Amino acid sequence: MKFHALATHTHRTTTVLPRHHEHEAATLTDADPAVTAMVDFANACPLTVEPGRSIDAALQDMIGGGVRTLLVMTKGHVTGLITAYDIQGQKPLQFLHGSDCIHPNCRHQDIEVADIMTPVEALPTLQFADVLKARIGDLLETFRETRQTHLLVTDRQDDQHTVVRGLISRTRIEQRLGISPILASAARTEQELSTFPRLAAQG
Numbered sequence: 001m002k003f004h005a006l007a008t009h010t011h012r013t014t015t016v017l018p019r020h021h022e023h024e025a026a027t028l029t030d031a032d033p034a035v036t037a038m039v040d041f042a043n044a045c046p047l048t049v050e051p052g053r054s055i056d057a058a059l060q061d062m063i064g065g066g067v068r069t070l071l072v073m074t075k076g077h078v079t080g081l082i083t084a085y086d087i088q089g090q091k092p093l094q095f096l097h098g099s100d101c102i103h104p105n106c107r108h109q110d111i112e113v114a115d116i117m118t119p120v121e122a123l124p125t126l127q128f129a130d131v132l133k134a135r136i137g138d139l140l141e142t143f144r145e146t147r148q149t150h151l152l153v154t155d156r157q158d159d160q161h162t163v164v165r166g167l168i169s170r171t172r173i174e175q176r177l178g179i180s181p182i183l184a185s186a187a188r189t190e191q192e193l194s195t196f197p198r199l200a201a202q203g
Helices: 055-065 084-088 091-097 128-133 136-146 170-177 181-202
Strands: 038-040 069-074 077-083 125-127 150-156 162-169
Touching: 055 069, 055 084, 069 162, 077 084, 077 150, 084 091, 125 128, 128 150, 128 162, 136 150, 136 170, 162 170
Parallel strands: 125 150
Antiparallel strands: 038 162, 069 077, 150 162
16 A cells, blocks of 8 residues: 655644534433533533733633633643633723732733632532533532532542543523523522622621
């Protein structure tokens, strides 16, 4: 058998990574396996960002990659998570007006990913083994209880290492369940308001 070298090319245009495309079932029910709602990093490599990158650049990374979340990596380790909601919501303004801003001018364009990301130690995390046994309805209850937009899924390899196996998005589940964004947002607002009496009582 004779082999032939393949043709090689050079690129003079902007080179980007492929966009992430969803290859999921159109709909879900609350009785479906929870793992069907998880983006499995064993099959789809997550997009990442460095903590020192500006949040505006990170948002463009999300748009270019067709995602709404980025894992924050520091020296090969996952150190946090940042979402489009973090960047486009109240976090940047709160950071600029708070005491944590150490940038010389504290302008929006100075805000870095590390300034508003959620550190990995503060992220509600699910064990992959538990996700394999759970249903979509269990995930919804978890989202309601934690009031998070995303849940990280980890798989403990040994006493020294934990692998980030996947990510579950509340919005994606609601979309696949056929829940309208308006109704979903209203339900979250009602839930947040319902916690105020409890917080006041605790204070």
